[in-house]
Amino acid sequence: MSRLLLAVLVLGLAFVVGWRVTGGHLERVESPSMGTRAPVGSLLWVRPVDAGVLRAGDFITFHPPGHPEQTYSHLVRAVHGDGTLSTQGAISGKDPWRVEPSDVVGRVVHVWRGIGWIVQAAPVLLLGALVIALLVRVVRRSWRLSVVVGGASLALTAALMIYQPLVQAEQLAFVPIDGGGARAxxxxxxxxxxxxxSWDGADAAVVRSGQVASVDVRRADPHGSYAVSMDPQIPAWFWGLLVGLSFLPAVWTTVVGPSSRE
Structure with missing residues (x-):
């Protein structure tokens, strides 16, 4: 198992290095402007492209004029006669600039949803893996499985608490509506x-990764606020996965047998 895992890691690293060596870029989506096309937490695979072949609707990565330290990934809205590009997000308005051909990083060729969260959490997870590997070498053999399971759980919990990737939503607007109240x-x-x-349950909607949804709050709550409540909708398969993972140590012990004591 350890050899298989090592082989997978080596192949993955070789693929990423090859992508970079051939001019490719990797970008992590941090804002929701591209909606469901590239939700927050996506990993973008960007391939260099001649700006002259770009057309309206192409998904590109670029530096905004005068800010080479910033990177955006938006759709081409229009190609102008001087070669500059107008850009726009999928759910945001037109960008207030024209992109020069020299500022184009490349065209997005792959969107890996959710993988950007793993990339962001990689430092915490790798540190946890290093600590676990060191502990496994010094503890008694009979404790090693417990160290691996407990350490992996702590590392994953730390990453989830720091980056909070599972349940989030960003407010886009909160405006008055006809007849009184507000639309969130x-x-x-x-x-x-x-x-x-809405706080009184009169209106509700489910919002998913990259999707936009609105709720009308017609009445103010007892504190005078037009409040919106949010409840996570964790799918059943995720709970099943957690239950299955919790039984893995017992299954391992049953199949392989308990570790011999030193």
Whole structure:
């Protein structure tokens, strides 16, 4: 098993290095402007491209004029006669600039949803793996499985607490509506859906990663606020996965047998 895992890691690393060596870029999506096309937490695979072949609708990565330290990934809205490009997000308005051909990083060729969260959490997970590997070498053989399971759980929990990738939503607008009240619009920025509802339950909607949804709040709550409540909608398969993982140590011990004591 350890050899298989090592082989997978080596192949993955070789693929990424090959992509970079041939001019490719990797970008992690941090804002919801591309909606469901590239939700927050996606990993973008960007291939260099001649700006002259770009057309309206192409998904590109670029530096905004005068800010080479910043990187955006938006759709080409229009190609102008001087070669500059107008850009726009899938759910955001037109960008206030024209992109020069020299500022184009490349065209997005692959979107890996959710993988960007893993890339962001990699330092915490790798540190946890290193600590576990060191502990496994010094503890008694009979304790090693417990160290691996406990250490992996702590590392994963730390990553989830620090980056909070599972359940998030970003407010886009909160505007008055006819007849009184307000309309709250949100876009999902986490891995799992969220059920939004007015405080009195009169209106509700489920917002998923990259999707935009709105809730009308017609009446103010007892504190005078037009409040929206949010509840995670964790899918059943995720709970099943957690239960299955919790039984892995017992299954391993049953199949392989308990470790011999030193």
């Amino acid at each position: 619009s949100y876009v999902g920025t986490g891995v799992f859906p969220i059920r939004m509802s």
